[in-house]
Amino acid sequence: MTDDVTTDRSDDRDDERRQQSATALVVLKAADPAARARVADQPPSIETLDALRPSDDTIVAATDALRRLGFEVGPFLGNSMAITGTVAHVEAVFGVRLEGGDGVYSVVGDGDELPLDALDATLAGRIERIVFEPPMELDEEPTWTP
C-alpha cells in the first residue's frame, strides 16, 4: 500500500515535470565555413560577426522546420534563436531524457547539448548545436566571502 502511494506520487511529479516548458538555444551554421574557420579562435565580437552569420535561407528554413516540429521559435539574433516546448515534447523529438526543472535543464548523461542525430538530416545540416543555457547570477551580491 505504501509503495503504491509512493509510486503514484512519483508518477504525478514526473507528469508535472514533463508538462513544464523547456527552452534551448539553437545555434545555426555560418554561411561561409571558410570564413567561420578563420575566426574560430577569436571570441565573437562585431569584428567577427559577418563570419559567424548564417545565410538568410538557413535562418528561414531552420525556423520553419523547427516550427513544424512543434516548437515555439524565438527571434533570431547573431547566430542563434530559442526553441521552447514542453519537456515531454523535447524528450520525444530528440529521444533523450531531461533532468532539472524551473527553466534550467540538461540532458541526462549528455550535459547541456541536445543530439542532432534525431533530426531530419537537412535540418541537422543547418544547425551547429542545440544547447541548454546555464543560469546567470545577479550582480547584487558579492562573489567573494564578505
Add this chain to the structure above:
Amino acid sequence: MATKKTTAKKSSRSRAKKAAASDSSPRFPRRIYANASPRSVGPVSMFEPGLMADSATVGNFASDPSDVERAVNLLSDAGFDVLDANEYMINICGSKTTYERAFGTELTMVERTVLKHGEETEGTHIDSTNSDIDGLIPVAGTRFDEVLEGVAIEEPFYLDAPAPFPPPVDYFHLSVPGDVAVGLNAERAHRGGITGKGVDIVMTDSGMAPHRFFSDRGYRVQPTVLGPGTSDPTEDAIGHGTGEAANIFAAAPDARLTPLKIASASGALVNTTAALNLAASMNPDIITNSWSSNRRFGPLSATAQAQATAVAAAVANGITMVFSAGNGGWGFPAQHPDVIAAGGVHMRQDGSLEASDYASGFTSNIYPGRKVPDVSGLVGMQPKAAYIMLPLPEGSSIDVGNSGGNHPNGDETASNDGWAAFSGTSAAAPQIAGVCALIRQACAKLGPAAIKSILMSTARDVTTGTGALGQNATVGFDTATGAGLVDARRAVLIAKLRCITVPFLPLQPLLPLQPLQPTLPLVPFQPFRPVTPVLPFQPITPVLPFRPIRPFRPLAPLPPVLPFGPGPFSGAEDQSAAPADAGTGDAGGLTPEDLAELERLVLDDDDQFGA
C-alpha cells in the same frame, strides 16, 4: 584581494525559493484566528446585520465580566488558545477541526475581491457554511449559545502599496531619485530639458512589481515582458529588477522602460541569450543587464559563444548594451568589447570619490587587450554595499535578506516595508543606461560606439581606492573604475556638440561640375578699315583676333570632411546605427548657458562639481 566564493550566491536562490514556495495553492492555515463576542449587555448582538457600532452605541455591546470569564473557560476547554479577552471581544485561535467540532459547522475557503498593493485581485477568505454573513460562525444550538453571540473569523488584510518614500535610517546612503541623480551629475542635464524622453530602455532582470515609488512619480513603465522559462509578469520575488529600475529613472526620469523578466520561480536567471534575442527584437535604444557569469579564462563555452554573438549583433544593429562588471568576479558579457562595462565608484558624504572595493575591474583573458570596466556608476563598499535605498516588493527576498541588523551588515529597515539598501555593479549598469538615454535624447544619431566614447571622455576621473580584485585607481584610465564616474551633464553637452556637427558629417562628395561648354571662339574682329585720317593721323593698327578660350576641366570631387573631436566613431557608422524610431536629435537647441559651459569644458576641462 578578495577570495572567490560561489556559495554566497546561493543564499539569494534559497531566499527566492522560500518566497516562491509561499505562493503555493491555498491550504487551510494550521492556526485560524477569530474574535468571539460574549453576550452583550444591550438587547442586540454586535453581529446583527446592518448594525454599526460607534462611540455612542459601543457601550451596548459590552459584556458582563463574569460572562466573559465563562466564555474564556468554555473556549479553552474546547481546545482554543485564548490570546486576549476584554469586555467586548475574546481573541482566539485554533485549527480547522477545533472550530468545526466546537461550533458544529464546516469551514470553507472562498475567493473574494481584495486590494493587494493597490491592485484589485482575489484573496482567500475562510468562511462558515451555516451563516449568510461573511466570516460569521453562529453559535445557536451549541454549548456556547449562553455566553457568546457569535464568532467572527479574521479576514486577510494586505499591506497597502509600499510607501513611495523610504524609511528613515541612521547612516549615510543615497536616495533615489535625488541623490543618485546628483551623484551622476544628471540633475543639471534634467533642468536643461534632457530627461531621456523618447528613449526606449529594456532591462533584463528578475522582473518588476508595482510600487508607489514609480506610480506616484509617473515614470513610464511598460508591462513586463516574460522571457523564456519565466512566469507571472507582475511578480518580482527577488526584488532586484524593481530596485534597479529606480536607478534608471534617477538618471533618466522620462525614459520608457520595458522590464524583461529572466528569473524563474526559484530565482534562477534562465535562458539569458534567448532573452537578449527577444529584447533586441523589440528594437530599443538601450538594453541594460545587471547580471553576469564569472569567466576568468577562455575559451568560451558554446552558450557563451552564442551569447557573445548575439550581443555583437545587437550592437551592430545600433542597440547600446550595458552590462555590470561583477562584484569580485570576471564578469561576462561585461568583458565583451562591444558593450559598456559598468564598474563602481563610491561617493562619500562630502562628495569625494573612491573606487568601490565591491566592484570588479580586470583585464580580460578572453578578449585580448579588453579592460573592464569602461566607466562606473555609484556603488557602495564592502561588506554588503548597502548604499542606495531602493524600492522593491515588500517581503521580496532582498527586502527580507538585507533587513534589520546594523549598517553596514544590514540595512536597518523592516523585512516587509518595500525598501532595501543595496547596490553592487548591478546598480551601476542601470544608472549608466539612464545616462546613455540622456545622450541618446540629446543626439539620436549617436550609435553605441559613439555613446561609449562620450561616456568615457566625459567621466570624472577617480584616483583613489582599490577595486574588488585589487586594482588601484590612478590618474587617467585604470581597471579600478575605468574612465571614472559617469558625468551626465558633461556627456550631454558633448552629445549636443556632436549632434551639431553630425549634419555636416559626412559631407556628400560634391558632384563634379559639368564641364563648361567651351566658349565659341570669338569671331575675330574684322580689322577696322583705316579711317581716312581727317587729320594727318597715322592709320589705326587693326585689333588682333581673340584666341578661343579653352574649356574648363571638371573639378575632382571633394573628399568628405572628417568629424572632429575625440572618439573613434565616424559619422557614417553612427548615422546608419540610429534606429528608425529614434528621436529627432535636435536636443531642444543649445542654450547660451550650454555654450558657455561647453566653452569652459573645452578650454579648461573644468570639474563640473567645482571640486
